[in-house]
Amino acid sequence: xxxxxxxxxxxxxxxxxxxxxxxxxxxxxxxxxxxxxxxxxxxxxxxxxxxxxxxxxxxxxxxxxxxxxxxxxxxxxxxxxxxxxxxxxxxxxxxxxxxxxxxxxxxxxxxx
Amino acid sequence: xxxxxxxxxxxxxxxxxxxxxxxxxxxxxxxxxxxxxxxxxxxxxxxxxxxxxxxxxxxxxxxxxxxxxxxxxxxxxxxxxxxxxxxxxxxxxxxxxxxxxxxxxxxxxxxxxx
Numbered sequence: 274x275x276x277x278x279x280x281x282x283x284x285x286x287x288x289x290x291x292x293x294x295x296x297x298x299x300x301x302x303x304x305x306x307x308x309x310x311x312x313x314x315x316x317x318x319x320x321x322x323x324x325x326x327x328x329x330x331x332x333x334x335x336x337x338x339x340x341x342x343x344x345x346x347x348x349x350x351x352x353x354x355x356x357x358x359x360x361x362x363x364x365x366x367x368x369x370x371x372x373x374x375x376x377x378x379x380x381x382x383x384x385x
Numbered sequence: 386x387x388x389x390x391x392x393x394x395x396x397x398x399x400x401x402x403x404x405x406x407x408x409x410x411x412x413x414x415x416x417x418x419x420x421x422x423x424x425x426x427x428x429x430x431x432x433x434x435x436x437x438x439x440x441x442x443x444x445x446x447x448x449x450x451x452x453x454x455x456x457x458x459x460x461x462x463x464x465x466x467x468x469x470x471x472x473x474x475x476x477x478x479x480x481x482x483x484x485x486x487x488x489x490x491x492x493x494x495x496x497x498x499x
Contacts, residue, residue: 304485315389315476315490316428323485361428365486371440372418373486375428 278376279362285382292349294379296362297342303365305338306373307347310359316375319347319360354385387411391477391491399499401466406494408460408477417460418478418488419452421445428476434460467498 279296286292296305304323308316322329322338322345329336335348349356359380363373390409398404410417419431432442432452439452451463460479464471474495478488 306487308488308490310428313474313493313495315492316478316488317490318487321485321487371416371433371435371486372430373488374430375420377427 279360279379281379282377283380283382285384286352288352288354288383288385290352290383292352292356292381292383294347294360294381296345296347296376298345298362298364298376299343300364300366302340305336305345306363306365307334307336307345308361308363308375310361310378312358316361349381352381352383354383357381357383387489389477389479389489389491391475391494393494394492395495395497397497397499398467400469404464404467404471404496406462406464406475406477406496408462408491409458410460410477410479411481411489412458413481414479414489415482416440416480416486417454419462420476420478420490421473422476422493423473431462431475464496467496469498472496472498 306321307319309319310316320331320336322336333350338345359378361378362376365373392407417434420428422428430443432446433440449465454460474493476493477491480488
C-alpha cells in the first residue's frame, strides 16, 4: 500500500532559519499534498503538487516532487514561531483518487 | 470561510458502549471521509463516502464501525461496542467534486474509552 514517510520525525530550529521536511512514498501518485496540524487540531491543507510538476511555491513554502525517487520536500523559508506544528504529506493514487494516505508527520518546533 | 464542524469535541465512554460522532461537512461538498489519529501517531484513513454509500474503507473499519448521512447534511460515524484501542482523535473531512481531492478537515472529536 502506498504510504508517506516523513523525515525527520522532529525538527527544532530558530526563528528566521529555513526548515526542510522530506516525504517518501511507495506507489504511483496523481498528486502529493502537504498539510499542517497544530497540536490537537484538524489538518489544514497547505499546498498541492501534481505528478507532472517538479516544483511549486506558495508564499514562504516551496515544494518539490521527484517522481523517479518517489519523494517530495517541503521547505519553509524564514520560519516563525507560529510555524510550530506537525507537517504531513499525503498522496492520492492515480488508480483511486477517492482517498488520501497520510504520512507519519514531522513535528517542527520554531524557537523565538 | 466554510468549515467542517464536528461534535462532540471530547467524549469519554466505557468500553463496550456505543458512540456516535457527528460531522457537518461543507454544504456543497460531495465526498466525505473519516480519519483517526491515535495520540502522537499518524493520521489513518477509515472510510470514504460518496453518493450516500461507502466508496472505500480500510482494514480498521470493521463491523463495529458504520457511517451514515441521515438527513443530507450530517455525516455520522458510529462505533457499536467501543474498545480501549478505539481511543483516538477522529477527524471528519470533505471535498467538493470540483478540482483535486483537497480535503477540508474538522477540528476533530477526541474519544477516550475507559
